[in-house]
Amino acid sequence: MERLHLSHLEALEAESIHIIREVVAEFERPVMLYSVGKDSSVMVRLAQKAFYPGKIPFPLLHVDTGMKFPEMYEFRDRFCREIGADLRVYRHEEAIAQGVNPWDLGTVKCCAILKTEALLNALKESGYDAALGGARRDEEKSRAKERVYSFRDPYGQWDPKNQRPELWNLYNGRIRKGESIRVFPLSNWTELDVWLYIYREKIPVVPMYFAKERPMIVRNGRLIPVYEGMRLEPGEKPQMVTCRFRTLGCYPCTGAVVSTASNVAEIVKEMMTVRRSERITRLIDHDQDSSMEQKKREGYF
Amino acid sequence: MSTTIQELIEQVSRSELLRFVTAGSVDDGKSTLIGRLLHDAKAIYEDHLASLDHDSRKAGRNEIDFALLTDGLKAEREQGITIDVAYRHFSTPRRRFIIADTPGHEQYTRNMATGASTADLALILIDARNGVTTQSKRHAFIASLFGIPHMVVAVNKMDLVGWSQNIFEAIRDEFGQFCTKLRIGDLEFIPISALKGDNVVHRSKNMPWYQGPLLLTHLETIHIASDQNLIDFRFPVQYVLRPHAGFRGYTGVVVSGVIRVGEEVVVLPSSRLTRIARIIRGFEDVEYAFPPQSVTLCVADNLDISRGDMIAHPANVPWVARDIEAMLIWLDEEPLRPDKHYLVKHTTSLVRGRFTDVMYKIDPNTLHRQETHVLTLNEIGRVSMHLFRPIMCDEYARNRYTGAFIVIDPVTNFTVACGMIIDRAHQYMNPTVGWQVALREGQITAEDRAMVLGQKPVTIWMTGLSGSGKSTIAYAMERKLLSDGRACFVLDGDVVRQGLNKDLGFCAKDRSENIRRVAEVARLMNEAGLIVIVSLISPFRADRKNARSIIGDDRFIEVFVDTPIEKCEERDPKGLYAKARQGIIPEFTGVSSPYEEPENPDLRIDTTHLSVEDCVELLLRLLQERRVLD
Incomplete structure (x- = not known):
């Protein structure tokens, strides 16, 4: 019998593809923010599907803090080469040369410079008027109120009290010169949806998502990877732990979770029973009350 | 594991x-x-x-x-x-x-x-x-x-x-x-x-x-x-995909209905016909697509199709409208301004337009109407709009995606309103009866009736000269459908003129009114779920066009009984041609009054060489193609 009803995953896929195409149809210089993580991998796959048999008609932009894991750089370059993507890397060279880091400045300031400021610079420099990002509403409380099309003023700032109503699948992409829109095609996806899709579509992801024995230290109840040149606190001793990363960020600020899930199917299984949200492994979100909202107001995506 | x-x-x-x-x-x-x-x-x-x-x-x-x-x-x-x-x-x-x-x-x-x-x-x-x-x-x-x-x-x-x-x-x-x-x-x-x-x-x-x-x-x-609406195929073209000279595809969402490879489609507003050559979903070719899938359609002919166009089945098309009526919710601090131009985003098209009328607003607590000329923040009212380019739309109650639009202020770029398009037929409703009646009327829909009766109500409009065979075919068709267990009815011009329209003569104005009334009755019968067969000379294009707009594009099937006048005159069953030639009957179609042939009828029948059974067979085939019968 002919099937005339979509499963939730197919419905989410169709909605995301619609959004990505809408951006390309309506904006002059769109770009996709590529963070190397699993959500980015899914978003890139959706973009490939949206324009098949053509290529993705916009560049991928990686805002590189210079503090990503070596596995992430490796994966990024290979993945983008294999799919023939137009990868642009932006680094805040001035700040990196000054030695901006989270240990001396604190994570809040470090993020504000190396990520938010860098992103705004990159968008401005190339005149991008729409930036597709992989953020999901289920990640964090303030993101739950984010629109699919998130309007930003010329300084990239978000005003949660002045969002445009968003009805049906009719997105309002009208902007004035200098203003921009952040677009979140994965708005309605959950972490479980992302992994289900990766499983179903056999999408490659950075191997750090898979469990293996890694040298770690425990700090403030969080599992932090040990890497070269790391400043250890008194009494901290690296130990081997079987763990994996649920989100990937900068190495000083990304924690791991204890897990034995060593392939995508096992991660999906873990997701179905997991009781902790993924952003707990990101030290930056816990800096202060409502830290994500604060960052978004300032121009973070 | x-x-x-x-x-x-x-x-x-x-x-x-x-x-x-x-x-x-x-x-x-x-x-x-x-x-x-x-x-x-x-x-x-x-x-x-x-x-x-x-x-x-x-x-x-x-x-x-x-x-x-x-x-x-x-x-x-x-x-x-x-x-x-x-x-x-x-x-x-x-x-x-x-x-x-x-x-x-x-x-x-x-x-x-x-x-x-x-x-x-x-x-x-x-x-x-x-x-x-x-x-x-x-x-x-x-x-x-x-x-x-x-x-x-x-x-x-x-x-x-x-x-x-x-x-x-x-x-x-x-x-x-x-x-x-x-x-x-x-x-x-x-x-x-x-x-x-x-x-x-x-x-x-x-x-x-x-x-x-x-x-x-x-x-x-x-x-x-x-x-979801699986009946009315609608595909607003979102983006034209042209990666290389050998490929041209139209991306978009199937917002309603089902589309299959090989099917004939019409591209609106140009009304050009073509055929679906390929349907691509993701990296795969598929045989059919349904809502709300995002797909890419390739068509057989090299047509000029762009974002904002609509692809539909030729027998079931949306309205192509510049003037719309809608229920509107005002969402902005600055009230609606009748003198101002706004942008309307509807499906994938963005058009300019202005409000031509604010008829009333509704008090959501009592559902009572209040007369007004503006709408302010959070107010809900009925408006009419004039758009500078036509949009392809349906009634919102029937189609949530082709019936919806947002209004954007071209200066602030803010989304200032959202609207839901109303069936224009409601314009015929007594304006003092009101909103509540309109809502009640909607409780049993035409689809409900169609499902119970196992048929889609349509009006087969048979036009042609006197003596061309319209009524003979109409009654034979009615007999055939009834014997198959279908609910149908013949509206015969001669019969109608003896009752409903006995106050009307044969001047152009009265002929128009005759047709308008028959069309309204056909529409009501369609609403009741019946298949209607109209047998009416209806010589003028403008009148038939009016009938089509009353009955609705997707229900109106025009059949031209194209029997040469010589043959009709030879038959002359009522002796009318003879009287017309003698000048006893003035303004007789084909003799002293023109007959304007349909330009693009759904079916043309020349009864010179066809038996009545053949004609019925042709009509049945047409109904099957249109999926009128289950």
Whole structure:
């Protein structure tokens, strides 16, 4: 019998593809923010599907803090080469040369410079008027109120009290010169949806998502990877732990979770029973009350 | 183990998506209910719970406050109210849910509109202590305005009214009574206590008198697969994909109906016909596509098709309209201005236009109309608009995607209004009878009747000279359809003129009126589910065009009985040609008055060499092609 009803995953896929195409149809210089993580991998796959048999008609932009894991750089370059993507890397060279880091400045300031400021610079420099990002509403409380099309003023700032109503699948992409829109095609996806899709579509992801024995230290109840040149606190001793990363960020600020899930199917299984949200492994979100909202107001995506 | 995981993944991947919007007054306990659903559905992650604990203490409360989970933003937490739509996600093995949690205070309309536009279901909370309030009525009204197919009324805080069955039933009866005035597909009432958890996920021991479904069970099992429109194929062209010279595809969402490779389609507004050559979904070619899939269509002919065009089946097309009427919700601080030009985004097209009339606004509490000339923030009214380029649209009640639009202020770029297109036929309605009648009328739809009768109502409009064989074929066709168990009726010009239209003569004006009346009767009969066969000379194109617009494009089938006049005159069954030639009958079509041939009839029959049975066979084949008969 002919099937005339979509499963939730197919419905989410169709909605995301619609959004990505809408951006390309309506904006002059769109770009996709590529963070190397699993959500980015899914978003890139959706973009490939949206324009098949053509290529993705916009560049991928990686805002590189210079503090990503070596596995992430490796994966990024290979993945983008294999799919023939137009990868642009932006680094805040001035700040990196000054030695901006989270240990001396604190994570809040470090993020504000190396990520938010860098992103705004990159968008401005190339005149991008729409930036597709992989953020999901289920990640964090303030993101739950984010629109699919998130309007930003010329300084990239978000005003949660002045969002445009968003009805049906009719997105309002009208902007004035200098203003921009952040677009979140994965708005309605959950972490479980992302992994289900990766499983179903056999999408490659950075191997750090898979469990293996890694040298770690425990700090403030969080599992932090040990890497070269790391400043250890008194009494901290690296130990081997079987763990994996649920989100990937900068190495000083990304924690791991204890897990034995060593392939995508096992991660999906873990997701179905997991009781902790993924952003707990990101030290930056816990800096202060409502830290994500604060960052978004300032121009973070 | 891998098979187990695979099975599990299979099951979860197959689950359906249900989007629902929640609405309630500030103190109805809406956020508490959502927190309860998420919590009891085991969707609250531990660390969210931990931070919740922390926040609750800060707000000076002792136990976990579920509401803090859903009231996201800092400013809101300080004021203790939700000020914007927040989306929440949870799943059970049966379904994946997206909740649009909309605030209940004075900005409710704007925010609820955002959440309601895509919802499959509206969950309305009523505080059992307060009973039905004007706000509850507003929420139900907005839900019906947006065509949300299902509604659940959760009567909350039953613990505070001593779990009283009487109180629950009084609320149910009063609200149910109010809802009969609205267009609501199905309505369920559930007595709950969000705070204590009764009847949310677990059956209440405190209300043994309630035997109906639990809230979560109801959300998990309500039938939503039939809510989408699978009849009217509509494909608004979103983006033209031309990666290289050898490929040209049109991307977009199948917003309604089903499309298959090989089918003939029409591209609007150009009305050019072509055929579907390929359907691509993701990296694969597929045989057919259905809503709401995002696909790429390739067509057989090299046509000029661009964003904003609409692809449909030739026998079932949307209106191509520059002038529309709509129910409008105003969403901006600055009121509607009749002298101003606005932008209208409808499907994938963006057109300029202006408001030509604000007919009235509706008081959502009483559903009464009030005369007005402007609409201000959160007001709902009926307007007409003139657009500078035509749009391809349907009635919102029939198609939620081709019937909807947003209005954008070209200066501020803000979304200032949203609109739902009304069937233009309603213009014939007595304007003093009103909104409530229109809503009542909608309770049994033409689709309902079509399903019961097993046929799609159409009007076969047979036009041609006197003596061409129209009536003979019409009655033979009627006999054939009736013997097959179909409900049909012949409207014969000669018969109609003896009764309904006996006050009319044969001058051009009276002929127009004759046709208009027959068309109106045909439309009513179609509304009643009948297949109508009209046998009428109807010599003028303008009159037939008018008949088509009354009956509706998708129901009007034009058949030209094209028998040469010599043959007709030779037959002359009523001796009319002879009288006309002698000048006894003035203005006789074909003799002393012109016959304007249809330019593009659905079927042309020349009875010179065809038997009556052949003609009936041709008509039957046409009906089958149009899928009129089950």
